[in-house]
Amino acid sequence: MVNTAVIVFPGSNCDRDLLTTFEALGSKKPHLVWHADTRLPDGIDVIGLPGGFSYGDYLRSGAIAARSPIMHEVIKAAQRGVYILGICNGFQILTESGLLPGTLLRNKYLKFICKEVHLKPVNTNTAFTKNYNQSKLITLPVAHHDGNYFTDDATLKTLQDNDQIAFRYCNEEGVIGDTGNPNGSLYNIAGILSTNKRILGMMPHPERACDPLTTGVDGIGLFKSLLAV
Amino acid sequence: MKAKIYITLKNGVLDPQGQATQVALGHLGFGDISNVRQGKFIELELGEKDQKKAERIVSDICEKLLANTVVENYRFELIATHK
Numbered sequence: 001m002v003n004t005a006v007i008v009f010p011g012s013n014c015d016r017d018l019l020t021t022f023e024a025l026g027s028k029k030p031h032l033v034w035h036a037d038t039r040l041p042d043g044i045d046v047i048g049l050p051g052g053f054s055y056g057d058y059l060r061s062g063a064i065a066a067r068s069p070i071m072h073e074v075i076k077a078a079q080r081g082v083y084i085l086g087i088c089n090g091f092q093i094l095t096e097s098g099l100l101p102g103t104l105l106r107n108k109y110l111k112f113i114c115k116e117v118h119l120k121p122v123n124t125n126t127a128f129t130k131n132y133n134q135s136k137l138i139t140l141p142v143a144h145h146d147g148n149y150f151t152d153d154a155t156l157k158t159l160q161d162n163d164q165i166a167f168r169y170c171n172e173e174g175v176i177g178d179t180g181n182p183n184g185s186l187y188n189i190a191g192i193l194s195t196n197k198r199i200l201g202m203m204p205h206p207e208r209a210c211d212p213l214t215t216g217v218d219g220i221g222l223f224k225s226l227l228a229v
Numbered sequence: 230m231k232a233k234i235y236i237t238l239k240n241g242v243l244d245p246q247g248q249a250t251q252v253a254l255g256h257l258g259f260g261d262i263s264n265v266r267q268g269k270f271i272e273l274e275l276g277e278k279d280q281k282k283a284e285r286i287v288s289d290i291c292e293k294l295l296a297n298t299v300v301e302n303y304r305f306e307l308i309a310t311h312k
Contacts, residue, residue: 060297067294096297103299110245150242150300184243 002045002227005031007074009065014051014087014207021207022048025220026227035068046083046226047074049090051143051205061104061146062092071097083127083229084199088144091191091201100192100201101159102151108184112145116215117182117204119167119190120174126197127229129166131221137174138218140204142182147203149185149192159192166200167191230275230283234295234305237268242300271295274310283307 004027008015015032022030030048031041040047054065065071071093078084078099086094094100107113116139121132132138151159159165167190171180181188183203191202206219238244244266251265273290277283284307291303 059295063294063297095299103297105243105300106245108243108245110249148243152299184245 001026001028002229003028003031003041003043004046004048004227005033005040005044006048006050007033007035007070008050009035009052009054009068009093011054011056012050012052012089014089014205017205017207018048018050018087021210021219021223022046022227025210025223033070035065035070037070038073040070040073040077044077044082045229046085047077049074049084049086049093051088051090054089054093057146060092060096062089062094062096065089066093066096075099078194078199081196081198083226085128085226086199086201087205087207088142088147088203091203092146094199094201099199100194101155102149102186102192104146104203105148105150106146107144107148107182112143113147113182114143115141115182117142117190118170118172118174118180119204120170120176122165122168123163123193123197125163126166126193126200128193128200128222128226131225135174137170137172138221139216140206140209140218141215142204144183144203147183147185149189149203151186156187159189160187162195164193164195164197165189165191166193167202167204230277230280231308231310232273232275232283232287232305233308234271234273234287234291234303235268236271236291236296236301236303238266239300239302268301269295278309280307280309
């Protein structure tokens, strides 16, 4: 069983969901780590950056959290090859910290969006996605105001060439395009990977789709493969 | 030294909030308005009294925190204050 840590920032509100999901699907008892700590526990295999409204989204979503003391250690852990999963505000923190390229802008149609979306897993060759199938869409909930992924043309090409795009929004027929894209994100991107494929940032919430009582169970595949590394 | 910092979106970055503001101006009867883009204004004071050093500090602050240089530009003015 792997060792996991969930980082908690002031204003994070999905830390408990991520913690219970980690624990239910293959982690030893997960560590909750406070943003102002200057050390991670020893031997962490997987770090989770949870969703929420860290620092009230002040200045820019995730901007201040990305400059928290603990993030120096998270960046060092990334350099050692520790797996990192950033969900929603966690994805924003990953881009603001430079661990992933690009940025998340205000949703194109300006509304806070809270609904189920369909995704195509476009790279199923990673620890996060190998339980998924490229021809089968998954359904996960989103809840965000700033989920519109953006980067420059050169970086987009790099992401495409290096298979760094993990998930793209699609409609209920599995067709990737504007109709399935809730927030106007570039190239319908819902989640991207680092160059070494050990860091995933995604706007949808897989931890909210791991229990038949909630949105469904399409999130289970991600955690089962990630927590078996 | 007082710094007045202006953070603006780079050209070509979609600004739906600016567009919404423009629509609202239309509703208020201001018809001939175009290209509304919104940004941020931040003021701060620094103890550094040397103009050149203060410029470097404020640039650093903008690069490291106040502006997301993927999508934002920044410019600033420095005003000497008398304490």
